[in-house]
Amino acid sequence: NAGVTQTPKFQVLKTGQSMTLQCAQDMNHEYMSWYRQDPGMGLRLIHYSVGAGITDQGEVPNGYNVSRSTTEDFPLRLLSAAPSQTSVYFCASTYGQGNTEAFFGQGTRLTVV
Amino acid sequence: GNSVTQMEGPVTLSEEAFLTINCTYTATGYPSLFWYVQYPGEGLQLLLKATKADDKGSNKGFEATYRKETTSFHLEKGSVQVSDSAVYFCALSDRGFGNEKLTFGTGTRLTIIP
Numbered sequence: 520n521a522g523v524t525q526t527p528k529f530q531v532l533k534t535g536q537s538m539t540l541q542c543a544q545d546m547n548h549e550y551m552s553w554y555r556q557d558p559g560m561g562l563r564l565i566h567y568s569v570g571a572g573i574t575d576q577g578e579v580p581n582g583y584n585v586s587r588s589t590t591e592d593f594p595l596r597l598l599s600a601a602p603s604q605t606s607v608y609f610c611a612s613t614y615g616q617g618n619t620e621a622f623f624g625q626g627t628r629l630t631v632v
Numbered sequence: 633g634n635s636v637t638q639m640e641g642p643v644t645l646s647e648e649a650f651l652t653i654n655c656t657y658t659a660t661g662y663p664s665l666f667w668y669v670q671y672p673g674e675g676l677q678l679l680l681k682a683t684k685a686d687d688k689g690s691n692k693g694f695e696a697t698y699r700k701e702t703t704s705f706h707l708e709k710g711s712v713q714v715s716d717s718a719v720y721f722c723a724l725s726d727r728g729f730g731n732e733k734l735t736f737g738t739g740t741r742l743t744i745i746p
Contacts, residue, residue: 523675550732552734554734560738561636561638562736563736564733564734567732569732609676611732611734620678620731621676621731621732621734623668623676625673625675626675
């Protein structure tokens with residue numbers, strides 16, 4: 520049982536480059552979310568999804584796109600990377616409503632130079 | 633909007649010391665409250681939770697009580713171990729959601745020295 524898998528674990532980008540952070544879960548969870556973790560700021564919600572084909576913005580969505588074509592996958596796209604997007608990114612999934620536990624991936628450390 | 637205010641760190645304690653990490657929150661309605669722990673190089677793991685006022689969450693010797701009157705959810709442990717060294721996050725989720733929208737505190741780094 521792999522849980523939530525994020526790839527890559529580390530990435531360095533140049534300003535203006537694009538990339539996709541991958542997130543996959545094998546628990547048949549309905550809800551998935553992306554957070555970024557910055558020093559002194561905790562985790563902040565970027566985008567979330569409550570099911571295949573349904574996404575919505577979180578607290579800090581600018582510069583990021585998401586889609587949810589399958590229950591298992593929830594990729595996060597950076598269209599034109601900026602140094603302000605240097606952060607650690609976490610993907611999470613939950614079964615659904617009812618205060619069930621959120622499971623987190625191990626994170627992707629992204630540096631934009 | 634919702635917010636979580638967490639005790640500033642880092643916190644350094646000796647093994648077997650008593651631990652308290654303070655957490656207060658602001659939320660509309662009646663949120664669920666959580667403590668998550670992040671060990672070095674890993675993602676966050678749920679440590680404990682409480683879903684209504686006066687509930688006490690507990691796990692691995694850690695406890696926290698949902699205090700609606702003081703809007704607090706302080707984390708405590710009677711005797712810490714070196715293996716408890718980690719970053720601890722207080723978080724809340726609006727009732728009615730499925731925890732896909734968590735609001736986190738800034739995190740408290742805890743180091744236990746033998």
